[in-house]
Amino acid sequence: MHPLFASRARLGAYLLGWAPIVGLLAALGTLQGWTWAEALVLALGLGLFGAFLFPTAWYLCRALPLEPSRGVGAHAPAWIIAAVLMGGLWTGFARFLAWSLQNLPGLHQLPIRIAPAMPVLAGLGILLYLAVLTLHYLMAAMERSRNAERVEQELRVLARDAELKALRAQLNPHFLFNSLNSISALTTRDPGRARDMCVLLSDFLRKSLKLGEHTSVKLSEELDLLRNYLAIEQIRFGARLAIQWEISPEAERADIPALLLQPLVENAIKHGIAQLPEGGTIRLRAALTAGRVELRVENPVDPDAPEPQGLGMGLRHVKQRLQGRFGNQAWVEAAIREGQYRVDLCFPVETP
Amino acid sequence: MKALIVDDEDLARAVVREHLATHPDIEIVAECANGFEAVKAAAQHQPDLVFLDIQMPRLDGFEVLELLEADGQRPAVVFVTAYDQHALRAFEAQAVDYLLKPFSKERFEAALAKARALRGSRPAATQLAAENRQGRPLARIVVKDGTKVTVIPLDRLDWVQAQDDYVLLRTEGKNLLKQQTLASLEAQLDPARFIRIHRSFILNLDRLAKVEQDGKEHREAVLRDGARLPVSRAGYQRLRELWEEA
Numbered sequence: 001m002h003p004l005f006a007s008r009a010r011l012g013a014y015l016l017g018w019a020p021i022v023g024l025l026a027a028l029g030t031l032q033g034w035t036w037a038e039a040l041v042l043a044l045g046l047g048l049f050g051a052f053l054f055p056t057a058w059y060l061c062r063a064l065p066l067e068p069s070r071g072v073g074a075h076a077p078a079w080i081i082a083a084v085l086m087g088g089l090w091t092g093f094a095r096f097l098a099w100s101l102q103n104l105p106g107l108h109q110l111p112i113r114i115a116p117a118m119p120v121l122a123g124l125g126i127l128l129y130l131a132v133l134t135l136h137y138l139m140a141a142m143e144r145s146r147n148a149e150r151v152e153q154e155l156r157v158l159a160r161d162a163e164l165k166a167l168r169a170q171l172n173p174h175f176l177f178n179s180l181n182s183i184s185a186l187t188t189r190d191p192g193r194a195r196d197m198c199v200l201l202s203d204f205l206r207k208s209l210k211l212g213e214h215t216s217v218k219l220s221e222e223l224d225l226l227r228n229y230l231a232i233e234q235i236r237f238g239a240r241l242a243i244q245w246e247i248s249p250e251a252e253r254a255d256i257p258a259l260l261l262q263p264l265v266e267n268a269i270k271h272g273i274a275q276l277p278e279g280g281t282i283r284l285r286a287a288l289t290a291g292r293v294e295l296r297v298e299n300p301v302d303p304d305a306p307e308p309q310g311l312g313m314g315l316r317h318v319k320q321r322l323q324g325r326f327g328n329q330a331w332v333e334a335a336i337r338e339g340q341y342r343v344d345l346c347f348p349v350e351t352p
Numbered sequence: 353m354k355a356l357i358v359d360d361e362d363l364a365r366a367v368v369r370e371h372l373a374t375h376p377d378i379e380i381v382a383e384c385a386n387g388f389e390a391v392k393a394a395a396q397h398q399p400d401l402v403f404l405d406i407q408m409p410r411l412d413g414f415e416v417l418e419l420l421e422a423d424g425q426r427p428a429v430v431f432v433t434a435y436d437q438h439a440l441r442a443f444e445a446q447a448v449d450y451l452l453k454p455f456s457k458e459r460f461e462a463a464l465a466k467a468r469a470l471r472g473s474r475p476a477a478t479q480l481a482a483e484n485r486q487g488r489p490l491a492r493i494v495v496k497d498g499t500k501v502t503v504i505p506l507d508r509l510d511w512v513q514a515q516d517d518y519v520l521l522r523t524e525g526k527n528l529l530k531q532q533t534l535a536s537l538e539a540q541l542d543p544a545r546f547i548r549i550h551r552s553f554i555l556n557l558d559r560l561a562k563v564e565q566d567g568k569e570h571r572e573a574v575l576r577d578g579a580r581l582p583v584s585r586a587g588y589q590r591l592r593e594l595w596e597e598a
Contacts, residue, residue: 173434174434177434177452177453177454178361178364178434178453180453180454181361181363181364181367181434181453181454182361182363182364183454184367184453184454184455185363185364185366185367185370186363188370189366189370235363236361236363237361238362274360274407274409275409275410276409277360277385277386277388277389277409277410302409302410304410304492304503304505305492305505
């Protein structure tokens, strides 16, 4: 669809743009000593003809799109040929108009009038065509940038979608199946505890689904989820899993990206506690210093385990999410020191 | 029939124990909470049947199986695992039975029947372990010397030398022997980190300081700790290819 005819407002504006040109043509005619009637008829006819003929420039504009790499000069010959052709058509139409209207009263002199004006009309036609062509290139450029914007918008939506998917994927199936297995063991040995564990597991699932709906949550909410999660893991691991909380009260009120700590604590269990026959203590620290949230997850690791190669998936997601949101205002650090694996996160407090 | 239950979770062991209670012909000789204990208990009791978890501290289920095999033991093995698609595919291909946690009494009975039937005709553990890794390079090597089990993380392995049917593994100033061919070990190692520099040697690239040439075709790798290993022409070629890629 031709962009000018795609919207009524745009077509109106375009035709309105031709009004001063018609006026100019008429004025030029009267300056040459034409009568008002002659000048007006010719100007109107030529204006209308031009207004509908010249938008064929759209096809030229589509066939020869502007490419920054090739420069403007590459298309110049085609443009000039098209402009000369259109100028010729335009003046031809002027002649035809004059000839066909000469029998009307007061217009019989038209053919004689326009004969000397032909070169000027031709030049004017060429210039007008070039102007309309430029207009079309501008419209094409606008269209392209609008498209680019829409694509970018779609990409942003996709990225957000990917983030949600990543969050959902963090609900580790291993954890679920192992928990269900613990419940299965407890049903005959200790039905009361089996029921407790069912409740804990349901609470955990409900909370993580709820937190996953938000982009940001209070740290206290995230910690609540972690307490729930760790209570389940403590039933599984028994005395092998101990937890130490060092949470400052100010930090609890801070907003953080939802489910940020969950994958890190899960890693601490999977790669730390679960790999150690005697287990160990997971230390969770949260503090608020100078407008920045500082979080730390620390766990013992098996000294014989191979050094982790780069960041694990969970940690990489955490890093991407923080960088996506805070740019270089956030940093993530992971290191093993004296048998302890430690992840530090630091990012600005979000003000709701 | 003697059975061994290996799982790092007390509750998970309890489920297996409970199901086995209805089989008076099966005696539970030991319950183990990690791979080391399992290898030790197996050597002591020579079980006919092992219920083996996969993800455990120290040694995983596959490594335990590999060590049992190196010890000449061929118990029937039922893997008990929570969730591991890749491992499952390997089991299915190898027709070794497995139980997915949590499992029903019926499923347990079926696995037990299968394990009794499959006793002694189990595929090679090393092959199973390799399939489980799905082409990913090995992360550590387990070696059993008498009753002692050593785990060598690969970043601590300096070089490997072929010695007939064994490989000599050089790690942290010690030499350890393992029954395996150099070629099969080479196939399991990450080719970007471990280079076959000679018919009889694989070198950890991190340990290499320089290559010295004396004479026309005779080259030696000088390691960071000063040790020297021979480099064959083909081995030198491999090193050069790696350098050119880098």
